[in-house]
Amino acid sequence: MTGAVIWGLLVSSLAVIMVRRRSLAIALVASQSLGLGVYAITQGSGTQVALVVAGTVLIAKALVLPALLIFTVRRARKTRLIATELPALARLAIVVAFALAVEQLIPRFGLPDASVEHVAVGMLALGILTAVVRRAVLFQALGFLIAENGIYLAGLSLPGGLPVFIELGLVFDLVVIVSVAAAFTTKIYEQLGSGDSSLLGVLRD
Amino acid sequence: MGIVLFWGCYVTNALLIAVPVSPLVGALLVRLPRTPAGADRVNIFSASISAAVALTAGVLGALNGARGLHGSWFLLDRAGASFLAVIAVIGWCSAVVSPAYLAGAGKSLFTARRARAWYYTAFHLFWAALLALALVNNLGVAWLLVEATTGASALLVAYSGRTSALEAGWKYLVLTTFGLAVALLGILILFVGLAPHGGTLATLDWQNIARHAAGLAPRTALFALILILVGLAAKIGWAPVHNWLPDAHSEAPPPVSALLSAALLPTVMLVAWRVVLTLGVAVPHHLADNLMVAFGLASLAIAIPFLWRPMAWKRLLAYSSLEHMGILALGIGFASPLASVGVIIHLAGHALAKSLGFYAAIPLARHDPSSAHRAPRGLVRLSTPVAAAAGVSLGSLSGLPPSPLFLSELLILLGGVAAHQVVIVSIAAVLMALGFLGLAHALIETLAGESHGQRWRSGRTVRLAGRLTVALTMGLLALSAGAYLLVDSQAGVNLMAGIA
Structure with missing residues (x-):
């Protein structure tokens, strides 16, 4: 995998932490999935099954899910602004610090390319951190996609790849989870007039 | 032939x-x-x-x-x-x-x-x-199924459409999905480590993991184990990654709460149990077992204070689930045949008693909508069938004899003694005793506390609660009787023989 692709994945994940517009964040994650999908197709050109699987994953993650999320954004009418989040640079600093700490904690686990390993773990951490530092529910849903892209990246760099059943199962689960998240997002906007997850705080003991 | x-x-x-x-x-x-x-x-x-x-x-x-x-x-x-x-x-x-x-x-x-x-x-x-x-006989496929449960059950948790239900469903979706992503990284690390023994889907079959785990690099095995267990803990609702559990259980429709508490949590725990048994041999100092014991003690310690507070009925049951998942984790962590028998009895007894409690919430919510926010009181004066359901449920969950949970908790503690974990057993026994007192107090208040209003009419939901009480009480008693027969048998040794 080329350094440019790896850097592209990392930068797009970090950009989701910073950008304000939901549609831009969706486009960033879609481009990430597209890059990974194209790489998977070039890698899987040896066998027909691998090509079909890579194509399915690409269509689901780079086209179907981003389209679903864009549709959700269009339907979700904002009548209230999201309460003030941390400034973008502060969010970035927190996330980078945590992601680097995670990098240090997880040792090398045997992928052929060390940089891929680091970026895969980093993207998983960034996906989780996106949900922590961003208040909008849609950004939290994008965190699922970033985290899964990190795992997918690691799977692609395995010599024989991930088993086909697991790869298809993963993308099926992802489609289900993101669809459910989109349904929740729509309902949350309908009820609260905002996608601010901090407004969902009535359950306390 | x-x-x-x-x-x-x-x-x-x-x-x-x-x-x-x-x-x-x-x-x-x-x-x-x-x-x-x-x-x-x-x-x-x-x-x-x-x-x-x-x-x-x-x-x-x-x-x-x-x-x-x-x-x-x-x-x-x-x-x-x-x-x-x-x-x-x-x-x-x-x-x-x-x-x-x-x-x-x-x-x-x-x-x-x-x-x-x-x-x-x-x-x-x-x-x-x-x-x-x-x-399923495969860790990877088990992960896919655990993740699949999230999609359907998150919608069910939020079924009522209330803002609080949306919050519970969203929290459940986010926390468990990210937890499972962490577990997936652990599975990937395990797959990479086991790749020399196949590199196919069958590499993650339980028997393959058991057969080749000892040959894994210790650090690989350690990180795979920790990530998988921590990730699954988020779905099981073990403390300290349990935040979604009380909210989801209390906001979901009662039949779904029963399925979440009595079936989902234990079933994901079966996956964790198999991971401990297959991968545990590859890590030093019984780390897998100790991790389970730590989850168990943390869950007990966090649940107990909530069992002592007056709490809405379903929320009380939710914290009781946290307590019982902690007890089950202890039983798995003690890793002795006696404790393993205790785990199976506890699993079944908890399922029957807890589901009865959640089913009792249907007539409770119908006749006393305020029970969604405050502890119910004096049910005996309001409805005999609902009081019976709540009484059998809470009495069994607290571990009052002849509840099978009394015997299972005893077996788990004795299994801990057999595993030479006397200090842990002592701490656990104190926590369980505190949990018993909390639930016993709740039981007395729920049944005999001061109540207002007229006696409830015996409608469809009340009659249903009565019938279920009879059926599930018989199940609990049968389980208690059967449990005494299991104690002397070899059942605990052979429970997980399939992964060998």
């Missing part, structure tokens, strides 16, 4: 495929009727078929020798068979009480015309994933 063997394998395979397929078909069939009554009837019919198939498979697995039933994709040893039977019984009970809940549910997340069909569809899909999870 060969033909007979082939035919036997064919029938077994067909039966085990039918276990998850029956509720999948049910999920499609419930969408056909045009009337609510029709949907209710199809739901109960499909659920009865699904439960019968699953129970038959469970009995076959339990009777088929120590190693149970094996196949290319399935594994049904005695532990798996016990879990399968519990999921079948609780799923059927929840399906049967669902029409009574839906009849008075009011507004929902879905449009009124399609709400019932969506509820039943999601319910049967959720149940299908749970039944398949108890059967």
Whole structure:
């Protein structure tokens, strides 16, 4: 995998932490999935099954899910602004610090390319951190996609790849989870007039 | 002879495929009727078929020798068979009480015309994933099924459409999905470590992991184990990654809460248990067992203060789930035959008692809507059947004899002593005693506390609670009797023989 692709994945994940517009964040994650999908197709050109699987994953993650999320954004009418989040640079600093700490904690686990390993773990951490530092529910849903892209990246760099059943199962689960998240997002906007997850705080003991 | 063997394998395979397929078909069939009554009837019919198939498979697995039933994709040893039977019984009970809940549910997340069909569809899909999870012989596939349960059950948690239900459902979706992503990284690390022994899907079969785990690099095994267990803990609701549990259990419709607490949590724990047994040998100092003990103690310690507070009925049951998942984790962590028998009895007893408690919430919410926010009191004066349901449930969950949970907790503690974990056993015993006192106090207040209002009329939901109380109390008593027979047997040694 080329350094440019790896850097592209990392930068797009970090950009989701910073950008304000939901549609831009969706486009960033879609481009990430597209890059990974194209790489998977070039890698899987040896066998027909691998090509079909890579194509399915690409269509689901780079086209179907981003389209679903864009549709959700269009339907979700904002009548209230999201309460003030941390400034973008502060969010970035927190996330980078945590992601680097995670990098240090997880040792090398045997992928052929060390940089891929680091970026895969980093993207998983960034996906989780996106949900922590961003208040909008849609950004939290994008965190699922970033985290899964990190795992997918690691799977692609395995010599024989991930088993086909697991790869298809993963993308099926992802489609289900993101669809459910989109349904929740729509309902949350309908009820609260905002996608601010901090407004969902009535359950306390 | 060969033909007979082939035919036997064919029938077994067909039966085990039918276990998850029956509720999948049910999920499609419930969408056909045009009337609510029709949907209710199809739901109960499909659920009865699904439960019968699953129970038959469970009995076959339990009777088929120590190693149970094996196949290319399935594994049904005695532990798996016990879990399968519990999921079948609780799923059927929840399906049967669902029409009574839906009849008075009011507004929902879905449009009124399609709400019932969506509820039943999601319910049967959720149940299908749970039944398949108890059967599969592969860690990777088990992960996919655990993740699949999230999609269907998150919609069910938020079914009422209230803001609080949306919050609970969203929290559940986010926390468990990210937890499972962490577990997936652990599985990937394990797969990379085991790749020299295949690098195919079968590499993650339980027997393959058990066979080759000792050859893994210690650091690889350690990180894989920690990530998988921590990730699964988020789904099981073990402290300190339990935040979604009280909210989801208290906001979900009662039949779904029962399925979440009595079937989902223990079934994911079966996966964690198998991970501990297969991968634990590859890490030093019994780390896998110690991690389970740590989850167990943390869950107990965090749950107990909440059991001492007056709390809304379903929320109290939710914190009780946290306590009991902690006890089960302790039993697994003690890793002795006695404790393992205790785990299986505890699993079944908790499932029956907890689901009865959640079913009692249906008439409770119907006659006393404020019970969603405050502790119910004086039920004996308001309704005998509902008081009986709440009393049997809380009494059993607190561990009062002759509840099977009394014996199972004793067995787990004795199993800990047998494993030379005396200090841990002492701490756990104190925490369990505190939990007992908290629930006993809640039991007295719920049944005999000061109550206001007139005696409730014996409507459909009250009658249903009465019938379920009789049936599940008989189940609990039968379990207590059976548990005494298991103590002296070799059951604990052979529970997980299928992964060997």
